Amino acid sequence: MERNNAWLTYSAQDMEGLERINSSYKACLDEGKTERECVAVAHRMAQEKGFKDLKDVIRSGEPLKAGDKVYAVCMDKSILLFHIGRKPLQEGMNILGAHIDSPRIDVKQNPLYENEELAYLDTHYYGGIKKYQWVTLPLALHGVVVKKDGTTIPIRIGEKDDDPVFAITDLLVHLAGKQLEKKANIVIEGEKLDLLIGSRPEKADETEDADKEEKAAAKDAVKSQIMKLLKESYNIEEEDFFSAELEIVPAGRARDCGLDRSMIMAYGQDDRVCAFTSLFAMLDVENLEKTACCILVDKEEIGSVGATGMHSRFFENTVAEIVALTEGESELKVRRALQNSKMLSSDVSAAYDPMFAEVFEKRSSAFFAKGLVFNKFTGSRGKSGSNDANAEYLAQIRQAMDKRNVAYQFAELGKVDAGGGGTIAYIMANYGMEVIDSGVAVLCMHAPWEITSKADVYEAYKGYMAFIEEM
Incomplete structure (x- = not known):
């Protein structure tokens, strides 16, 4: 009717x-x-x-x-x-x-790792999503970290104009021949939805113990730099991820959609x-x-x-x-x-x-x-x-x-x-x-x-x- x-x-x-x-x-x-x-x-x-x-x-x-x-x-x-x-x-x-x-992507409880001088958060998606839709988008991190003493630290990174954003990477089309032959539900697999959060290594002379210079420069220096930033900005230790609830969502605000502004995209x-x-x-x-x-x-x-x-x-x-x-x-x-x-x-x-x-x-x-x-x-x-x-x-x-x-x-x-x-x-x-x-x-x-x-x-x-x- x-x-x-x-x-x-x-x-x-x-x-x-x-x-x-x-x-x-x-x-x-x-x-x-x-x-x-x-x-x-x-x-x-x-x-x-x-x-x-x-x-x-x-x-x-x-x-x-x-x-x-x-x-x-x-x-x-x-x-x-x-x-x-x-x-x-x-x-x-x-x-x-x-x-x-x-529907969103959640951060796991032991998430932070480094791979070839890139720092990532390990993730687990929540609800029904098409996983391929989440790659190469500007993403934000929302949630709470609760410390052992009960202090709750709110996290909201990626929404302000001067905030950094995060991303899940995808394979460039020039090398994606085999990828493009896959069914849509496995073009991007769940374990490849990890969030890229950093790439700058901590310098050896910035470490607390100068005697460990070689070790700091050689192993997980990017991860170390990320933890240093989290400590300075939020007083978060790596183990605090155990008692955290962090959600990865698209960065950006709700917008009018259409020349006639008749719709909302959000x-x-x-x-x-x-x-x-x-x-x-x-x-x-x-x-x-x-x-x-x-x-x-x-x-x-x-x-x-x-x-x-x-x-x-x-x-x-x-x-x-x-x-x-x-x-x-x-x-x-x-x-x-x-x-x-x-x-x-x-x-x-x-x-x-x-x-x-x-x-x-x-x-x-x-x-x-x-x-x-x-x-x-x-x-x-x-x-x-x-x-x-x-x-x-x-x-x-x-x-x-x-x-x-x-x-x-x-x-x-x-x-x-x-x-x-x-x-x-x-x-x-x-x-x-x-x-x-x-x-x-x-x-x-x-x-x-x-x-x-x-x-x-x-x-x-x-x-x-x-x-x-x-x-």
Whole structure:
């Protein structure tokens, strides 16, 4: 069914709102290139909007009432926000859920080495990537190093104009005859994704022990120079890499794309385009009937595992605390609150790309500027690993979106036999709540630089507002 292009419907007031939301979105993308950074952004913005730390509320013993706003953070990598509504919590919540981790390359725990007077960091890629896309790009290093005494040292190198950047090298085309005969999935192998970080050896007279001059000049002098710089700049010893979390991401900021500036090109829009628009909606709503919840969670790209992934009990335990502070401790009320909730599991959809039309079924594809995308089901091929939303719930969604004049579309992820993907929807559906996948159409999904339509970013924000306030 043909949907209207949202650009053709906008008034001057709409355009003003669109630019405001997209400007904020680009700023958040630049500030939040890792899950830790995204949580820090959300944490700061929530506090500015009057949200309180749930731990402080629990310590004070004060009950929560309608209008109160609280947040809870898990290991600085996931965050939950709650805006308490007038109805009892056991009648359910309206939940927005998105993930804030993105495909990237991680630094290993014993990473620094020298090979033929070049210094490298050994790496392990995270999530589904086309490895060949990551070579010869300017790359940045983000993360934390935690010393044995508990001191946390933030690392963010490669984003300022005067910062150095890093690179993963590729073979020159003149010598790449055999390489170019390989299948795309092995043109660049995982163990060749090591990060080039230096090439200048430490001079012998710069060593601490001049008697070891010959040894210093002959062995790992480039690595020694790198460690000297890390010590001077960050007070980091080589063993501190054992307790570090360092992520390699594309260097550079989110940019307008196209002569008409109608699109955004940036790293990490899967799934931060849904995460930040959900956050914006959550921070802007007021005076709610039902309690609203925004989930920004880690580890979706590798199966939602671990303490900060959606499979953990962090969300469920936090809901139990909220129930205790509103209606008194009750396991049954917690179960009712979860089962009676409604959720948008917000994750990106593949935008129809006419350059690769062969893998899309056009009638069931998501298109740029056609609005928020709903996926009744995801999964692979025969709906494997999918949540499949109820028709009755879809009707309620349609009514809420139409009431608020939100542009939206329904789609699948490519042709039935072409592949597929999943989200956190099936995990939340285990509670018995109504869940549907929704999100924004993205070109070049999982590439170092992804592209979205500004119109769709704006419609996602509007759609999430409508969901919280109308469902």
